């Protein structure tokens with residue numbers, strides 16, 4: 741059963757997720773020496789990273805060794821490396837650069853000008869990188885926490901309802917004709933998403949309330965609403981603000 745946390749508003753949601761993320765990464769490092777996080781793009785994903793950067797600047801609070809954090813992405817837009825639409829650029833600016841994450845631990849998905857002819861080639865390359873990082877020979881390394889924003893129609897990463905990506909069994913996919921621009925992307929598929937130890941779905945705002953309620957209502961298929969197909973190996977957490985939780989039974993009485 742997923743864990744659902746509701747914060748009063750978007751700012752407190754971002755702060756709460758940031759604090760929980762720092763704690764989760766510190767706990768993983770205490771056990772394994774390193775920690776691995778998969779980042780999401782979008783507004784809430786970037787807001788969380790900015791709040792984490794605030795925490796990093798509070799020396800008393802800093803418990804994460806950012807030189808021992810591996811950063812991967814859940815999806816990336818198929819645009820040039822310097823394009824403002826790149827999720828990677830937003831993450832570097834918000835957290836990775838100020839926190840001092842070493843270059844060799846930042847595993848960005850290829851940009852459209854990185855030398856791969858097609859996004860399919862970039863997806864295959866990223867899948868190989870994930871497999872190469874998996875010590876036990878599995879498809880992906882140990883993912884301590886995988887962050888996902890949620891679209892108003894229930895997409896996660898770049899897996900959209902009613903698209904081949906929902907049933908694709910590969911760990912990394914090329915996605916075309918996305919309803920959310922830019923249209924072409926590289927995205928983790930459920931084979932990678934659901935291999936994470938913990939998956940945190942982040943949603944803020946009333947526009948997300950119907951998708952959140954349908955995903956948690958248990959009456960919808962991943963084909964209809966991909967967020968309903970997300971299940972971490974150890975934990976699945978929904979981290980919401982009050983508006984995004986507005987159609988949950990507990991909120992409607």
Ligand SMILES: O=C(O)[C@H](O)[C@@H](O)[C@H](O)[C@H](O)COP(=O)(O)O
Pocket residue numbers: 780781782783784785814815816817827888889890891895896897898920
């Ligand atoms: O690259 C992307 O666009 C994101 O990965 C995407 O999956 C995003 O997380 C959701 O669309 C929610 O975005 P917002 O938080 O901005 O609503």
